[in-house]
Amino acid sequence: MRNNLYLCGQIRKDMKKYVLDLRVVSVEQIHARYVLIKLTDNQELPEMLPGQFVEVRVDGSPTTFLRRPISINYVDREKNELWLLIATVGDGTRQLAQLQSGDLLNCILPLGNGFKGTLGPGPFVPPEVRGTKGPGPNVPLLIGGGVGVAPLLYLGAEMAKNGIKPTFLLGARTKNDLLMLEEFKKYGRVLITTEDGSEGEKGFVTNHSLLQQERFDCIYTCGPTPMMKAVARYAKQTNIDCEVSLENLMACGLGACLCCVEKTVDGNLCVCKDGPVFNINQLLWQI
Amino acid sequence: MANLEVKIGALSLKNPVMTASGTFGYGLEFADFMPLDGIGGIIVKGTTLKPREGNDYPRMAETASGMLNCVGLQNKGVDYFCEHIYPQIKDIDTNMIVNVSGSSPEDYAACAAKIDALEKIPAIELNISCPNVKDGGMAFGVTCAGASSVVKAVRQAYHKALIVKLSPNVTDITEIARAVEAEGADSVSLINTLMGMAIDIEKRKKVLSIGTGGLSGPAVKPVALRMVYQVAKAVKIPVIGLGGISSAKDAIEFLMAGATAIEIGTANFLDPAISIKVRDGIDQWLDAHGYASIQEIIGVI
Numbered sequence: 001m002r003n004n005l006y007l008c009g010q011i012r013k014d015m016k017k018y019v020l021d022l023r024v025v026s027v028e029q030i031h032a033r034y035v036l037i038k039l040t041d042n043q044e045l046p047e048m049l050p051g052q053f054v055e056v057r058v059d060g061s062p063t064t065f066l067r068r069p070i071s072i073n074y075v076d077r078e079k080n081e082l083w084l085l086i087a088t089v090g091d092g093t094r095q096l097a098q099l100q101s102g103d104l105l106n107c108i109l110p111l112g113n114g115f116k117g118t119l120g121p122g123p124f125v126p127p128e129v130r131g132t133k134g135p136g137p138n139v140p141l142l143i144g145g146g147v148g149v150a151p152l153l154y155l156g157a158e159m160a161k162n163g164i165k166p167t168f169l170l171g172a173r174t175k176n177d178l179l180m181l182e183e184f185k186k187y188g189r190v191l192i193t194t195e196d197g198s199e200g201e202k203g204f205v206t207n208h209s210l211l212q213q214e215r216f217d218c219i220y221t222c223g224p225t226p227m228m229k230a231v232a233r234y235a236k237q238t239n240i241d242c243e244v245s246l247e248n249l250m251a252c253g254l255g256a257c258l259c260c261v262e263k264t265v266d267g268n269l270c271v272c273k274d275g276p277v278f279n280i281n282q283l284l285w286q287i
Numbered sequence: 288m289a290n291l292e293v294k295i296g297a298l299s300l301k302n303p304v305m306t307a308s309g310t311f312g313y314g315l316e317f318a319d320f321m322p323l324d325g326i327g328g329i330i331v332k333g334t335t336l337k338p339r340e341g342n343d344y345p346r347m348a349e350t351a352s353g354m355l356n357c358v359g360l361q362n363k364g365v366d367y368f369c370e371h372i373y374p375q376i377k378d379i380d381t382n383m384i385v386n387v388s389g390s391s392p393e394d395y396a397a398c399a400a401k402i403d404a405l406e407k408i409p410a411i412e413l414n415i416s417c418p419n420v421k422d423g424g425m426a427f428g429v430t431c432a433g434a435s436s437v438v439k440a441v442r443q444a445y446h447k448a449l450i451v452k453l454s455p456n457v458t459d460i461t462e463i464a465r466a467v468e469a470e471g472a473d474s475v476s477l478i479n480t481l482m483g484m485a486i487d488i489e490k491r492k493k494v495l496s497i498g499t500g501g502l503s504g505p506a507v508k509p510v511a512l513r514m515v516y517q518v519a520k521a522v523k524i525p526v527i528g529l530g531g532i533s534s535a536k537d538a539i540e541f542l543m544a545g546a547t548a549i550e551i552g553t554a555n556f557l558d559p560a561i562s563i564k565v566r567d568g569i570d571q572w573l574d575a576h577g578y579a580s581i582q583e584i585i586g587v588i
Binding site for chain 1: 309310311312316317319320332340341344345346347349350351352353354356358361504555556557558559560
């Protein structure tokens with residue numbers, strides 16, 4: 001069973017990538033700046049790991065030349081749906097928000113590496129089997145900010161499915177900027193910070209009282225870079241294993257163009273192929 | 288099913304479609320999407336004598352119908368290539384061609400000599416046209432004397448098919464083409480990227496880490512086509528055309544302009560199976576128009 005475990009920084013050789021025209025089930029405007037797009041296919045969707053992403057082609061936007069990398073928000077195996085949570089920040093993503101149900105969206109997937117402690121095929125290794133020294137978490141903390149909460153839903157859902165109850169710590173500017181809370185609550189405990197104090201504790205995620213009160217053995221984080229750096233600093237100071245999901249500008253998504261590089265202890269690595277998930281000990285962040 | 292076979296000097300290509308250096312990795316990255324042996328050649332990423340970290344991030348800016356990059360020849364060096372990459376790619380049944388770069392004629396020659404010893408690499412593409420490195424690269428490709436000096440040194444060290452990749456960032460590309468032909472190049476490929484820049488007006492800063500980068504994609508196609516046409520008229524050696532090719536129609540334009548083969552670059556990022564589709568599209572077009580061989584359309588303009 002251990003052989004099935006997916007390790008951060010390694011690519012599973014057997015994980016085939018596909019170019020698929022997925023059919024839009026729905027496009028839900030869940031916030032002024034965010035849409036949730038649900039996609040399906042006549043065939044069973046390929047295996048995908050939490051933390052991996054999709055390169056979507058944007059048709060009908062003259063200023064958009066390259067594909068857009070979008071993290072996998074959730075995979076609903078029962079309905080055969082792939083969910084993408086998209087921040088409409090530019091012409092390309094605004095065009096994606098105009099998709100209608102029934103439209104086709106050309107996607108390359110799955111790309112990149114997932115978070116450690118999630119898995120390939122087969123069940124998650126529960127703590128009692130894995131023991132405390134295994135590669136996965138016993139008490140995981142998932143910290144997200146802004147649209148960075150997207151991949152944490154699928155990660156937390158997979159953990160919950162396999163007997164580990166995750167804690168989500170989600171940060172936003174105001175109460176109205178919190179995304180998909182009801183979904184997160186299905187899979188674990190949800191704690192919140194807002195910058196204006198309109199929901200949860202006031203301040204940034206790293207100010208939340210939880211971090212002083214409880215001990216976690218692994219942190220997974222995705223969000224704005226300053227937030228991830230603050231989380232990484234906390235993790236380093238408290239000696240907790242920590243993985244971050246980066247979103248450097250990409251072109252190919254396949255490790256061919258070498259545009260999206262991040263400096264690491266192993267030299268420049270492609271965020272698309274060697275990431276997007278990195279252990280903070282791999283990165284040369286000044287934290 | 289027309290005959291698609293073409294020759295670049297002693298090099299036989301099963302069809303005229305190749306993938307351009309720096310846009311197709313080592314081929315392996317695209318194996319899930321298409322049969323790698325279905326195209327005429329794969330030109331693997333720029334390789335140098337010593338490892339190079341490349342330029343800092345950001346290295347890419349999207350532009351209208353194209354993109355700028357300033358990767359700067361990041362690679363692990365020729366020894367790493369020979370030891371670790373070559374064994375993985377040597378049995379791919381197509382022409383696996385290595386793009387070679389350097390910072391002095393001696394560097395180029397030493398790198399080429401190491402690749403000369405690799406049995407399953409039938410050709411190199413000499414990169415004297417990279418706009419993103421300070422030392423060497425395009426510095427050699429913008430003067431006849433510079434281009435000649437590199438080709439002369441490499442020609443002595445390298446005995447198989449030698450393709451020289453030309454820079455469009457010159458006053459008259461035909462002069463450079465003739466200069467490298469005179470030094471014994473078996474073929475020229477053109478164009479490398481056009482030097483450009485992008486500015487982030489909110490930050491009041493240049494977008495790319497080194498300020499400038501090379502423009503590629505459909506935006507450069509008409510410029511590339513014109514240069515291929517001019518060079519094909521100016522030299523006797525076969526010309527390989529590239530620059531924004533994204534469809535069979537684009538490829539046929541380059542062939543008609545005088546290219547014996549073509550390379551697909553940036554389009555690989557949008558559709559990882561585009562090169563095989565271009566091959567099929569050329570085949571279908573030839574059939575539909577009653578041509579028995581691709582030779583019938585090469586250089587007809």
